[in-house]
Amino acid sequence: MSGDFWFDALLGLLLLLLALATILARQLAAAVMLYVVFGLMLALAWARLGAADLALAEAAIGAGLTGALLFSALARQPKSLAPAQGAGRVERLPALLLCSAISAVLGWTLWQLPLQPQHSQLPAALEQLGSSGTEHLVTAVLLNFRAWDTLLELLVLLLALLGTRLVAAPEPAALQHWPLARQWSKRLLPLLVLVAFFVLWRGATAPGGAFQAGALLAAALVVLRLNGQLPALRFDFWWVRALILAGVLAFLLAGLLSLWLNWQPEQAAQWLRWPLPLAKGLILLIELSATLAIGLTLTLLVVGERKELGA
Amino acid sequence: MNFALAAVLLPLLAAVLALCWRRQAARLVWLSTLFSLLLALAALWQVVTFGPASMQLGGWQTGLAIRWQLNELSALLLLMTALIHSLVASYSLSQWRDAGLSADFWPLSALLQSALSSLFLSVDLFNWYVTLELLGLAAVALVLLSGKKALQAAMRYLLLSLAASLCYLLGVALLYGHYGWLDVPQLAVAISEEPVDHRLALWLITAGLMLKAALWPLHVWLPAAHAAAPAPVSALLSALVVKGPLFMLYMIWSQLAGPELAVTGSWLFLLTGSMALVVGGWSALRTPYAKVMVAYSTVAQLGYGLLALGLMLHLTDPAFTQALFIFVLAHALAKTSTFLAVGEMQLRLGGKRLSTFRGASQTMPLAMFAVAVAGGSLIGLPPSGGFVAKWQLLLPLWQHSQLWWLLPVILAGTLLSAAYIFRLVVLAFNRAKPVRPDFAPALLPQWLALLPALLVWMLAFASGSLLSWLGG
Numbered sequence: 014m015s016g017d018f019w020f021d022a023l024l025g026l027l028l029l030l031l032a033l034a035t036i037l038a039r040q041l042a043a044a045v046m047l048y049v050v051f052g053l054m055l056a057l058a059w060a061r062l063g064a065a066d067l068a069l070a071e072a073a074i075g076a077g078l079t080g081a082l083l084f085s086a087l088a089r090q091p092k093s094l095a096p097a098q099g100a101g102r103v104e105r106l107p108a109l110l111l112c113s114a115i116s117a118v119l120g121w122t123l124w125q126l127p128l129q130p131q132h133s134q135l136p137a138a139l140e141q142l143g144s145s146g147t148e149h150l151v152t153a154v155l156l157n158f159r160a161w162d163t164l165l166e167l168l169v170l171l172l173a174l175l176g177t178r179l180v181a182a183p184e185p186a187a188l189q190h191w192p193l194a195r196q197w198s199k200r201l202l203p204l205l206v207l208v209a210f211f212v213l214w215r216g217a218t219a220p221g222g223a224f225q226a227g228a229l230l231a232a233a234l235v236v237l238r239l240n241g242q243l244p245a246l247r248f249d250f251w252w253v254r255a256l257i258l259a260g261v262l263a264f265l266l267a268g269l270l271s272l273w274l275n276w277q278p279e280q281a282a283q284w285l286r287w288p289l290p291l292a293k294g295l296i297l298l299i300e301l302s303a304t305l306a307i308g309l310t311l312t313l314l315v316v317g318e319r320k321e322l323g324a
Numbered sequence: 325m326n327f328a329l330a331a332v333l334l335p336l337l338a339a340v341l342a343l344c345w346r347r348q349a350a351r352l353v354w355l356s357t358l359f360s361l362l363l364a365l366a367a368l369w370q371v372v373t374f375g376p377a378s379m380q381l382g383g384w385q386t387g388l389a390i391r392w393q394l395n396e397l398s399a400l401l402l403l404m405t406a407l408i409h410s411l412v413a414s415y416s417l418s419q420w421r422d423a424g425l426s427a428d429f430w431p432l433s434a435l436l437q438s439a440l441s442s443l444f445l446s447v448d449l450f451n452w453y454v455t456l457e458l459l460g461l462a463a464v465a466l467v468l469l470s471g472k473k474a475l476q477a478a479m480r481y482l483l484l485s486l487a488a489s490l491c492y493l494l495g496v497a498l499l500y501g502h503y504g505w506l507d508v509p510q511l512a513v514a515i516s517e518e519p520v521d522h523r524l525a526l527w528l529i530t531a532g533l534m535l536k537a538a539l540w541p542l543h544v545w546l547p548a549a550h551a552a553a554p555a556p557v558s559a560l561l562s563a564l565v566v567k568g569p570l571f572m573l574y575m576i577w578s579q580l581a582g583p584e585l586a587v588t589g590s591w592l593f594l595l596t597g598s599m600a601l602v603v604g605g606w607s608a609l610r611t612p613y614a615k616v617m618v619a620y621s622t623v624a625q626l627g628y629g630l631l632a633l634g635l636m637l638h639l640t641d642p643a644f645t646q647a648l649f650i651f652v653l654a655h656a657l658a659k660t661s662t663f664l665a666v667g668e669m670q671l672r673l674g675g676k677r678l679s680t681f682r683g684a685s686q687t688m689p690l691a692m693f694a695v696a697v698a699g700g701s702l703i704g705l706p707p708s709g710g711f712v713a714k715w716q717l718l719l720p721l722w723q724h725s726q727l728w729w730l731l732p733v734i735l736a737g738t739l740l741s742a743a744y745i746f747r748l749v750v751l752a753f754n755r756a757k758p759v760r761p762d763f764a765p766a767l768l769p770q771w772l773a774l775l776p777a778l779l780v781w782m783l784a785f786a787s788g789s790l791l792s793w794l795g796g
Contacts, residue, residue, distance in 0.1 A: 118524070118528075121524070122494075122498060122524060125521070125524070126498075126501065130501060130502055130503070130504050131502055131503055131504060131514065131518055132503055132504035132505065132514060133504045134387050134388060134504055134505075137385065137387055137388055138388055141384060141385075141388060157382060157384075158382060158384055158388045158389060159381075159388075159389070159390055159450075159451075160381070160382060161381045161382075161390050161442075161451065162390065162450065162451055162454050165439070165442070165451075165454040165455060165458055168336075168435060168439075168458055169454070169457050169458055169461060171435075172432075172435060172458065172461040172462055172465060173461060175428065175431070175432060175465055176461060176464055176465035176468060178428075179426075179428060179465060179468040179469065180468060180475065251344070254343055254344060255344065258340055258343060261340055262340060265333075265336070265337065265340065268333075281325045281326060281379060282325070282326045282329060282379075283379070283382075283383045284329055284333075284379065284381050284382075285381050285382045286381075286382050286383035287382075
């Protein structure tokens with residue numbers, strides 16, 4: 014038994030324990046904290062499986078952002094952090110049955126899963142990597158081979174924000190600005206911005222990219238906003254809307270530009286086909302705009318549009 | 325293909341512009357729906373003249389790229405999407421100040437149109453997932469436009485919709501993990517070359533899609549959500565949003581299920597379809613609220629779609645494909661008209677209950693006429709589109725005596741739909757003590773509500789070309 018095996022076994026056990034603890038925690042706040050830890054451990058598990066992109070996404074979005082969203086929802090609860098209302102035995106039984114059924118299906122699926130896929134797109138993708146304008150496979154898939162999916166995903170994020178705005182959420186309980194936190198957020202800001210743009214820039218050659226960078230940027234903005242060090246961000250400000258739409262707009266403009274450049278009257282148009290010499294530039298432009306858009310959208314999702322705090 | 329691409333991108337651009345330039349949002353989106361209607365017509369003309377076309381997005385080979393396929397079916401569905409959106413947008417523009425419709429309606433509905441058009445063109449399992457998510461989120465946000473009273477229905481819709489998406493995604497992951505194809509025609513080839521047991525994946529996908537399309541018994545979220553939404557939104561949801569997953573079910577089952585599995589699946593669809601017809605119709609007959617009745621009518625009517633799908637799989641007769649999609653078109657038009665007219669009457673007469681409609685044939689004759697005419701198509705009276713679909717469903721059924729039990733089921737469904745439509749019509753002709761309108765009914769919105777009902781009755785004149793386009 015090597016050290017690797019013990020590490021993985023421990024990680025797996027820890028994941029199970031954390032999941033159980035999250036479900037069984039009596040305080041909602043404790044459950045959310047455990048959930049964040051669970052997300053971080055899951056990111057570690059992805060990293061152990063060699064899926065660095067997934068690990069980054071899980072850490073940034075699964076643990077970080079979801080945790081922040083859950084806390085922001087908790088802060089809006091009418092009674093602060095009341096213990097979870099325990100459901101009776103009768104209500105628990107159907108839930109237990111449903112969960113067992115789902116687990117059984119998943120387990121059976123896992124059992125059935127073939128070790129070797131019959132066909133894989135990987136060789137084809139690797140072959141075309143050179144003409145995709147980026148050197149990292151995941152980035153090539155997301156922003157070139159299947160760019161339409163990514164454009165639609167940006168719209169999904171936009172719709173999430175538009176939908177959340179329609180729910181008149183109660184204002185969170187007023188916060189007191191802790192001097193230490195204010196100092197800390199000031200020190201943290203340049204570091205977070207630097208790391209965000211590093212992750213974005215690295216996306217061209219190695220794991221990283223707009224979503225992870227956007228989540229980091231959002232973390233910086235949320236911390237600043239919660240400490241009252243940033244003016245209010247409201248959807249009604251035109252520049253906020255412009256930044257939120259930046260990702261989609263850059264995508265559409267790049268698409269229309271390449272439509273125009275590739276235009277041949279006798280042939281059908283080619284949507285989202287980046288011209289090879291421009292591919293790297295276009296992808297970078299889209300990623301940069303998408304990072305800003307994702308950062309601001311996530312910030313608004315977490316802190317909402319509330320009025321100035323503490324003023 | 326160029327026209328179809330433009331018909332997807334135009335509403336998308338309109339949505340983005342409407343979010344930037346909010347004062348002109350209504351006019352921008354309205355114009356975009358009109359232009360996309362022209363573009364969809366041009367796309368249909370292109371298909372009919374030059375034959376089907378396909379496009380690899382990004383220009384990569386099949387497998388790497390997402391593929392769009394434009395054939396008669398997708399062109400017709402694209403046209404239906406654009407037509408319903410332009411009708412609903414015109415209606416909303418004519419009365420949104422009276423109805424207090426939020427300005428957020430415009431970008432959301434434009435995004436909905438773009439997502440749905442993209443879904444109908446795509447033949448890629450994962451791209452379908454993304455469009456489904458987009459569709460679901462847009463629909464939930466649109467339901468939320470009603471404000472606080474819609475919150476619970478919208479939340480339930482959101483949670484079930486997300487569960488359905490995950491179910492679908494798991495099925496897709498299983499298929500992709502083994503075969504390595506997301507492109508449906510390519511995947512069909514791979515499955516026929518090396519069949520493995522892919523039942524679980526197919527059932528997971530089916531469960532997800534049935535929940536999304538509100539097919540019985542997974543319809544529980546629909547009546548509350550569709551009834552709580554503002555009238556133009558209910559029209560969009562009932563006419564269009566549930567048709568997206570239905571189309572995917574058709575594509576996936578007709579292409580990916582082998583002959584044996586198709587027969588097994590057909591039993592599921594035949595049974596659930598029969599139940600939907602009877603149970604949905606019964607619930608529509610029993611409810612005291614007008615919009616809930618129309619929403620339950622959607623549950624019941626989707627039963628015809630399920631029956632057509634099940635029969636197509638069971639008997640492999642192309643006539644049932646024609647029946648399925650003529651039904652989809654006819655139901656979209658009829659339901660748009662019903663929801664718009666009922667919404668308009670509720671607004672002016674001031675009440676949600678069916679009893680509000682007492683004497684409506686006197687106070688709001690045009691809107692009531694729209695309900696009655698559209699109801700005729702829902703019942704299946706000749707020569708409406710609903711009749712053509714039902715005829716197409718029944719005619720081949722006579723030749724297959726082993727499925728005789730479907731005839732009384734369809735008869736029961738028809739009688740139930742006649743009963744709930746006439747329940748409303750009878751109330752409307754009770755002129756002894758009519759409910760007075762709160763303020764003078766405007767004529768334009770009523771005409772716009774009547775328009776789709778007239779179109780569905782004219783569908784019969786186009787049925788020759790419809791049948792030949794859907795014949796393949």
